[in-house]
Amino acid sequence: MKISPSLDRRRFVQLGALAAGSALFSGRAVAATPVGFTLPPLPYKFDALEPSIDARTMEIHHDKHHAGYVAGLNKALASAPTLSGQPLKQLLTSLPDVADAELRTSLRNTGGGHWNHSFFWETLTPVATSGTPSAKLAAAINSDLVSIDGFKQAFAQAATKRFGSGWAWLIVQGGKLKITSTPNQDNPLMKGLVPDAELGTPLLGLDVWEHAYYLHYQNRRADYITAWWNIVNWQAVSDRFEAAAQST
Numbered sequence: 001m002k003i004s005p006s007l008d009r010r011r012f013v014q015l016g017a018l019a020a021g022s023a024l025f026s027g028r029a030v031a032a033t034p035v036g037f038t039l040p041p042l043p044y045k046f047d048a049l050e051p052s053i054d055a056r057t058m059e060i061h062h063d064k065h066h067a068g069y070v071a072g073l074n075k076a077l078a079s080a081p082t083l084s085g086q087p088l089k090q091l092l093t094s095l096p097d098v099a100d101a102e103l104r105t106s107l108r109n110t111g112g113g114h115w116n117h118s119f120f121w122e123t124l125t126p127v128a129t130s131g132t133p134s135a136k137l138a139a140a141i142n143s144d145l146v147s148i149d150g151f152k153q154a155f156a157q158a159a160t161k162r163f164g165s166g167w168a169w170l171i172v173q174g175g176k177l178k179i180t181s182t183p184n185q186d187n188p189l190m191k192g193l194v195p196d197a198e199l200g201t202p203l204l205g206l207d208v209w210e211h212a213y214y215l216h217y218q219n220r221r222a223d224y225i226t227a228w229w230n231i232v233n234w235q236a237v238s239d240r241f242e243a244a245a246q247s248t
């Protein structure tokens, strides 16, 4: 990669962190990561998703909430050196093996929070580049979930009905698309912790914690969900679908 002389050090450090974060998130091994997990930078500016999500919400959500999950995860792992050094996905799928209940809960909440938010940022894009589902994904939605409109309605309903804090998901399960929902920072990868009916490969995830929308929407979760559809990165979601289809 050619580094422009005008690229200042701060940007260079950001790019390095981005590369490390992406590799970490995709599960590829990162050479020697003694400092633990790092907060991946947003792939766009804080105000890039306006008006669906305002800049202040994005800044607090990423710099405070997501950063808090990363810090909490590293703190929990500091007390469990035998669990350190593995990819996040591997850690999340082996949580039932963690005997210490308090540590297991801590890793579930903070590790889930780190994974879910890293996934969430990459699921979104400015409205101008939102696009549409690929032909293959659209065909699968029409086949497994009746229609695109029917899918959006059912997904929004799952997100609306999630009591308290949690997530709505579109997953691939047994080769079929399915809509699910999990509480807190649980996700469809947490085998042995969430019900089998909610396990699968996530394609799309919607954060319905109040911290994701309260500044702008207050109690109007339904309005946040409606506006959120405008900033879904359908290219990323379609790519995930193609990868999931190839691995089954």
Ligand code: MN
Pocket: 061, 065, 117, 207, 209, 211, 212
């Ligand atoms: Mn969140």
